[in-house]
Amino acid sequence: MTMYYNEMVDGGRVREPYAMLSDWIEAMPAEIRQMKQAEAEALFRRIGITFAVYGEGGDPDRLIPFDMMPRVFLQSEWRRLERGIKQRARALNAFLRDVYGRGEIVRAGRIPARLVYQNAAYEKAVVGFVPPRGVFSHIVGIDIVRTGRDEFYVLEDNCRTPSGVSYMLENREIMMRMFPALFRNNCIEPVDQYPELLRRTLASVAPAKCDGPPTVVILTPGHYNSAYYEHSFLANLMGIELVEGSDLFVDGGFVYMRTTQGPKRVDVIYRRIDDQFLDPLCFRRDSMLGVPGLMDVYRSGGVSIASAPGAGVADDKAVYTFVPEMIRFYLGEEPILRNVQTWTLWKDEDYRYVMANLKDLVVKEVHGSGGYGMLIGPCATQAEIEAFALRIQADPGNYIAQPVLALSTSPTFVDEGVAPRHVDLRPFCLCGDRIELVPGGLTRVALREGSLVVNSSQGGGVKDTWILSE
Amino acid sequence: MRLKIIHETSYFYDPPAQGLVQSLRLTPSVHQGQRVSGWTISVSGGQRGASFRDGAGDWIEGWTVRGPVQEVVVSIAGQVETRDTAGVLRDHRETVHPLVYMRPTAVTGTDPGLCELARSVQGEDALDLAHRLAEAVSAAIAYVPGVTESHTTAAEALALGQGVCQDHAHALIACARERGMPARYVSGYLHSNAGGEPHDAAHAWAEVHVGALGWVGFDAANACCPDDRYVRLGSGLDADDAAPVRGTTFGTGEESLDVRVQVEEMEQ
Numbered sequence A: 001m002t003m004y005y006n007e008m009v010d011g012g013r014v015r016e017p018y019a020m021l022s023d024w025i026e027a028m029p030a031e032i033r034q035m036k037q038a039e040a041e042a043l044f045r046r047i048g049i050t051f052a053v054y055g056e057g058g059d060p061d062r063l064i065p066f067d068m069m070p071r072v073f074l075q076s077e078w079r080r081l082e083r084g085i086k087q088r089a090r091a092l093n094a095f096l097r098d099v100y101g102r103g104e105i106v107r108a109g110r111i112p113a114r115l116v117y118q119n120a121a122y123e124k125a126v127v128g129f130v131p132p133r134g135v136f137s138h139i140v141g142i143d144i145v146r147t148g149r150d151e152f153y154v155l156e157d158n159c160r161t162p163s164g165v166s167y168m169l170e171n172r173e174i175m176m177r178m179f180p181a182l183f184r185n186n187c188i189e190p191v192d193q194y195p196e197l198l199r200r201t202l203a204s205v206a207p208a209k210c211d212g213p214p215t216v217v218i219l220t221p222g223h224y225n226s227a228y229y230e231h232s233f234l235a236n237l238m239g240i241e242l243v244e245g246s247d248l249f250v251d252g253g254f255v256y257m258r259t260t261q262g263p264k265r266v267d268v269i270y271r272r273i274d275d276q277f278l279d280p281l282c283f284r285r286d287s288m289l290g291v292p293g294l295m296d297v298y299r300s301g302g303v304s305i306a307s308a309p310g311a312g313v314a315d316d317k318a319v320y321t322f323v324p325e326m327i328r329f330y331l332g333e334e335p336i337l338r339n340v341q342t343w344t345l346w347k348d349e350d351y352r353y354v355m356a357n358l359k360d361l362v363v364k365e366v367h368g369s370g371g372y373g374m375l376i377g378p379c380a381t382q383a384e385i386e387a388f389a390l391r392i393q394a395d396p397g398n399y400i401a402q403p404v405l406a407l408s409t410s411p412t413f414v415d416e417g418v419a420p421r422h423v424d425l426r427p428f429c430l431c432g433d434r435i436e437l438v439p440g441g442l443t444r445v446a447l448r449e450g451s452l453v454v455n456s457s458q459g460g461g462v463k464d465t466w467i468l469s470e
Numbered sequence B: 001m002r003l004k005i006i007h008e009t010s011y012f013y014d015p016p017a018q019g020l021v022q023s024l025r026l027t028p029s030v031h032q033g034q035r036v037s038g039w040t041i042s043v044s045g046g047q048r049g050a051s052f053r054d055g056a057g058d059w060i061e062g063w064t065v066r067g068p069v070q071e072v073v074v075s076i077a078g079q080v081e082t083r084d085t086a087g088v089l090r091d092h093r094e095t096v097h098p099l100v101y102m103r104p105t106a107v108t109g110t111d112p113g114l115c116e117l118a119r120s121v122q123g124e125d126a127l128d129l130a131h132r133l134a135e136a137v138s139a140a141i142a143y144v145p146g147v148t149e150s151h152t153t154a155a156e157a158l159a160l161g162q163g164v165c166q167d168h169a170h171a172l173i174a175c176a177r178e179r180g181m182p183a184r185y186v187s188g189y190l191h192s193n194a195g196g197e198p199h200d201a202a203h204a205w206a207e208v209h210v211g212a213l214g215w216v217g218f219d220a221a222n223a224c225c226p227d228d229r230y231v232r233l234g235s236g237l238d239a240d241d242a243a244p245v246r247g248t249t250f251g252t253g254e255e256s257l258d259v260r261v262q263v264e265e266m267e268q
Helices: A016-027 A030-047 A075-099 A113-117 A165-178 A180-185 A194-204 A228-238 A294-299 A323-331 A348-356 A382-394 B098-102 B112-119 B126-140 B154-160 B165-178
Strands: A066-074 A139-148 A151-158 A216-219 A241-243 A248-251 A254-257 A264-266 A268-271 A304-306 A361-365 A374-376 A399-403 A409-414 A417-426 A428-431 A435-437 A442-446 A460-468 B002-024 B034-043 B046-053 B059-082 B183-190 B202-209 B215-218 B230-236 B245-250 B254-265
Touching: A016 A066, A016 A409, A030 A066, A030 A165, A066 A075, A066 A165, A066 A409, A066 A417, A066 A442, A075 A139, A075 A151, A075 A323, A075 A428, A075 A435, A075 A460, A113 B098, A165 A180, A165 A194, A165 A228, A165 A442, A165 A460, A194 A216, A194 A228, A194 A268, A194 A428, A216 A228, A228 A241, A248 A294, A248 B002, A248 B046, A248 B059, A254 A294, A294 A304, A294 B046, A294 B059, A348 A382, A374 A382, A409 A442, A409 A460, B002 B183, B034 B046, B059 B230, B112 B126, B112 B154, B112 B165, B126 B165, B126 B202, B126 B215, B154 B165, B165 B183, B165 B202, B183 B254, B202 B230
Parallel strands: A066 A460, A216 A241, A216 A268, A268 A304
Antiparallel strands: A139 A151, A139 A417, A139 A428, A248 A254, A254 A264, A361 A374, A361 A399, A409 A417, A417 A442, A428 A435, A442 A460, B002 B059, B002 B245, B002 B254, B034 B059, B046 B059, B183 B202, B183 B230, B202 B215
């Protein structure tokens, strides 16, 4: 029987961060709770926040369940997470600078050359280029799980265009609107400075050729994209333009945006479209979403792109296993946050161990996401395990395996009252002239009893995340 | 050899185009086998934009033309002094790791036929193996223009047994990668073929990375290694990636084009 860390009740006593919430729950009659839950749902529907998180696909108009019970951290707990997250973001950017430059970490034999240079996310077109301030990944989303009072693990890094931050902001907004007393009576660190920090971060990486206040835009693939809501939400909060590829054009050595007052030069593009669609002259020729000629302007220093094309080479599940090594190699520090033990199936020894223990492990595709293409051994039938084993045999290099993590639980409203449900956390770290992290993130919760899968496509919901100031 | 090159491409748009954006990889590489003396690129009615040398060592120039425009002429003129390095690319400044060129693309993927061809020869060392592979490709695909198209894959060309320089290069790239050697597509100009007949079109061949020697060119279409008759422009994973011209035209018009390439030996 696996023991799960309960973030509210430890050793038979209610833990400090949850003490006042415990009183709050007890004081709330069931009818009021149901009424409030209905009110929260109506608010979410009205603002239209219905997109799927993390590119999971599915019905874009589906509402992701919101749980009113916040997830709470003490400031002392958060300080450690914060140091660990910033350390990781620095190392990931150092790695990207290196592998698009001299490749010292490969020469030093600390990571196999094949994993870097034959990686599908490695972009030849970026080799030899150093973006402003040496930053490749400007928004790093780091997925964290907790397994004990002082035990935190990083599940994965997201260096491309991590989504979900609008949930972090909206969850807080809705909680504050519905329960103002909770915020009056407790010192909860604010998160609403995120849009301004994001805008400042993006402006700080404007190219040297920009000679005035930088013009920053968000480039979206359009309203059919599942995260379109987030794109327009962030553009609004930052007070910048939301554009599609057809709104931008290259003329001479710069990128311009069409406006009613004529063309306006653009200095920084926060793109929410994938590398392959950015520029038909460099990547996929059939892309209608990008801007022809954009990469030439980028390479010659006429515009900045966040995140840099090719940033994805730092965040696949195989490269993940080397992040602690990156931290030691580039920063000369020991990792503050631990990696989950990972078996890489292209190694014979790991392969043999994993194949013999499939029923106890989680097996994932190296480039998979959203909880698809994975096997959760303890929850799978014998037939499912055998079928998955055949897939692994066909292409072992495409898989990694990890132990089933005992994700911590946080109290969650369910039909019968309040019950523990498993959670994870995605904070959003900003990298520009400085490294910034707002105190909080997006907590995802597995609403089904006993479920360890927090993905919204598989019954997951979201919560507000509180950092209590002391 | 001292080669004089004139390369003119005329684009016609009917109705006129709203504008166009081009990315040109049309400047000779800097390496031991060639020295450029005078090279001009001009695009009629165009504005030169972003220019830079990329990680593969290629000089890239971005050009934009504002519409409406009916005809655009891209003119290249220049002189290159070449010498024979037996196909070996020396003193070429590039930072892309050779393993990047192990990545298969849509047109350079293998099939059982290509794998069999790749496995049909043995070499004493990497260089010898690359030579044997180039010979095998030359023998398996006859030079026949007009049979294949720009999107024909290496596997299709091999099955046909016929093709042009692009198909030979793709097939050799696929075979070399299959044998664990990084390989890439090179675009450029050729003065005359092995028989001394003048060559009046742009040319393409392959480069294979052979250990300590580095990149070595192989022209399977002409069953030789590039020598002083060749002028190298740039490289890529395949023909599309190495294309000397990539462009987008805005508008609804039909595009037609006319290409004229002249590679002449100059008097000493």
